[in-house]
Amino acid sequence: MTVPSAAPNKPVMAKPLNVIVATDCGSTTTKAILIEKVGNEYRQTYRGEAPTTVEAPFEDVTRGVLNAIAEIEELSGRKILDGDTIITPCRDAKTGVDIYISTSSAGGGLQMMVTGVVQNMTGESAQRAALGAGAIVIDVLASNDGRLPHEKIERIRTMRPDMILMSGGTDGGAVTHVVEMAEYIAAADPRPRFGATYKLPLVYAGNKDAQPQVKKILGEKTALVLTDNIRPVLERENLAPARNKIHDLFLEHVMQQAPGYKKLIEMAGAPIMPTPAAVGVIMETIAKREHLNLIGVDIGGATTDVFSVFEGLFNRTVSANLGMSYSISNVLAEAGLANIMRWVPFTIDEQTLRNRIKNKMVRPTTIPQTLDELQIEHAIAREALRLALIHHKSLATALKGIQQERTISDAFEQQQSGKTLIDMLKLDLIVGSGGILSHAPRRIQSMLMMVDAYEPLGVTRLSVDSIFMMPHLGLLSTIDEKAATDVFVRDCMVYLGTCVAPIGQGNDGERCADYAITFPDGRIDKGQLSFGDLRLVPLASDQKASITIQPAKQMNLGAGAGVAVTREVQGGVVGLLLDGRGRPLQLPTDHDLRVAALKKWYQAVGLYPG
């Protein structure tokens, strides 16, 4: 695995690591994994989890960490804890670990406010820089955001971010607007979220000519750090220096203030990394290693993080209030009841469903106990995933506001600058992570949740994080590449299979496509896929098959309407999913027809028992 530029510095390792304990302090639970060297390779051997304890009444994140590690101790028989300390390095075969490392998104993660001059230019660049560093962006202020100056000041004052990123202007351009924003920030005198007495960290990454004035205005009031402009010229973004500064300040300032983090930093053998930054490392590494276009998602209790790598360009967004426990009620508020209900294959009255969702919100650690409840949670997850991808598409774009050269052939295609980089037809792999995807009782459930939410086009492979360990491995890869790669390949990444989905619409039962699958043993499976069909063809993880699809004349698999396509497809624990439901996916609007269609699809792929 390679180390991206934004990763923390590697600590110097005196001796090889044979036993590693890693935790991720999430918003709801702290997940610990034990990694041990077995023979010549590293394996993930035990896992434990416990409620996170960053807030009252405990207000010490290390309590949850110790509880989660204690569970590993119980299961593995290895003595790791000596009171409240982790025994490092290993003393013998059954005592201690060589290193303890941790990622964290507890306590709301890193919450940032960003400012720019033009909202969809420097404002968006600043947003991308903050998101890429693993932050949650709580607001974007810009000179042209439509708010009156005193409204901006009130907003800065009432939000309590962990950090502010200021951008604006190209180098050598006008300084007035960015200085004006600095004046607003100074007037608001913003207070940090944790700790009433320390100065709020502020990264200035705007027009370098305005640096002296910004320093004069904000130097005393904030912990100001100056860095290179994130948009030195209109046509180019330069996000890395700002991202690195954000990461440094996160460790130096923000983490030091969060309850128990001083202790956590002392316990850990490497810098604490924000969870989304660690998952980003993994996603970027997979895409680069296999030269893939990829979408990754980590759906948690409070947030859903989406990552994409298209043509080598990495983007990350976080949908701060889309999640499956803490934020579940917000998924209902944003998606609307009808959108959630369209995935539920039975009738339930609105009041009951709303009350159930609110009850999950107030008791976020509960799990579905009945099949109906599981299906409702899976329905909500589909909507959270869908909304988070829409959010991601809107931010993972080409630069806006730049001049484009147009030739005669472009004259009829008045494409605007700032087009999304996400091209579902060029997508090779979808990677899912997070409790609802990693812990689904059947793997097909994870696969279909992602297929329904993302509607992959043409031929797309899907995979899932086995038991949720991508954050741990993302961080580990910056310390011990081999250990991270070994565990990632053997224990973490579960390939679900491949989805084949023709683009276009048709009437139920009509021919959608003819297909011929040639299996490794030479067997050929020929068949017809009708509209409204969902078909699962077993194909093991270690197998590849060749599929030739002849779509109906109005259907397209990427080569054009009615043009046949032959592709090599990889199997997985689920297999090959032939999706004849059409794209865009349109569910019947009539309630009874919709329920019948869902039942038919769910049964066809063995989604649920019974």
Add this chain to the structure above:
Amino acid sequence: MAHSYTPGLTVTEQATIRRRRLLSLPGTVLVTAGETVRANQPVARAELPGKVYPLNLANQLGVAPDEINEYLIKKAGDSVNKDEVLAENKPLIKWFKTEVLSPITGVVESLSTVTGQVLLREPPRVLELLGYVDGLIVEVIPLQGVVVETNCSLVQGIFGIGGETRGEIVIAVTSPDEVLTPRHLTPVMKGKVVVGGSFISSEALTRAKEVGVAGLVIGGIHDKDLRALLGYDLGVAITGTEQVGFTLILTEGFGTIPMAGKTFNLLSAHAGQQASISGATQIRAGVIRPEIIIPNVSASIAQSAATTLEREGIRIGDQVRVIRDPLFGKIGEVASLPSDLQKIPTESEVRVMEVRFPDGSKAVIPRTNIELIEGS
């Protein structure tokens, strides 16, 4: 030790609790350690800087930003009244004179010769932080606030809206499974903390507002009625700042759910006494839950450290509440704690417990779907 059940809500007759009372910005602490305070007594004070009004003088005077100093009547730091002249130009012909008037009463905070902007600030607003509970100051945090300790009866709710308030406890229903209706709410309940049973309807919520109750403590409510009360759909459970006319505390959850007998009996036993309540809820691991604190007037204020309400784990015989469908809201006791993972109808393999209900029936329930009813 790690535990896979939800730490429960506390319902206890006797507890010593501490509450941190912190200003949102540095200020002055008004009390000293060892002092006894009342719930409605200010313990700290801060001055919230006034609102800022930016005004672009350069634009209004039609001059360059770096020239504005020449036109100023008021300088940075000067006090200014509403409609007082801040700056003016000096034309040769009087008719062309432009005066820029102050839109507020306050001070001139700063002037910028880069943007041509003047920032005016309104006078500060005094924020007083109350003691919240009757108790003893056990710690003073300089510039920030205090820690108050009290001996009390304590009831934690599951969810609430609205901030801190206090009032006399009045029981409006005769049993924990009775629905609180508008007819239960009478004018004598103005300013009081009204305890209902299993449910409150939107009509009764409207009536509570009319009556002017200080607080409502109820088993359950429908989500749609909460939405109507707030005027929006609550997406994330961070509450405490809502202003709906009263503080609302749910003890059980959403839907019609009888209040736990233990909670109802405890509150009934304290009818007529003053209670401090807060609807503030923040649901994360290690959550902030709404609370009803009834200071224990007969017991002396503890001089020792607060007794901890933490406990080690779950035991057979403990009283528990089921917190997920299909048995949501039912209360029973732990009958057995099998250690092996068991497959539940969703096909997940989880740790479970067997719960015995008052009618003698038993059910196997995932441990994560159980909540302890804590407190002795």
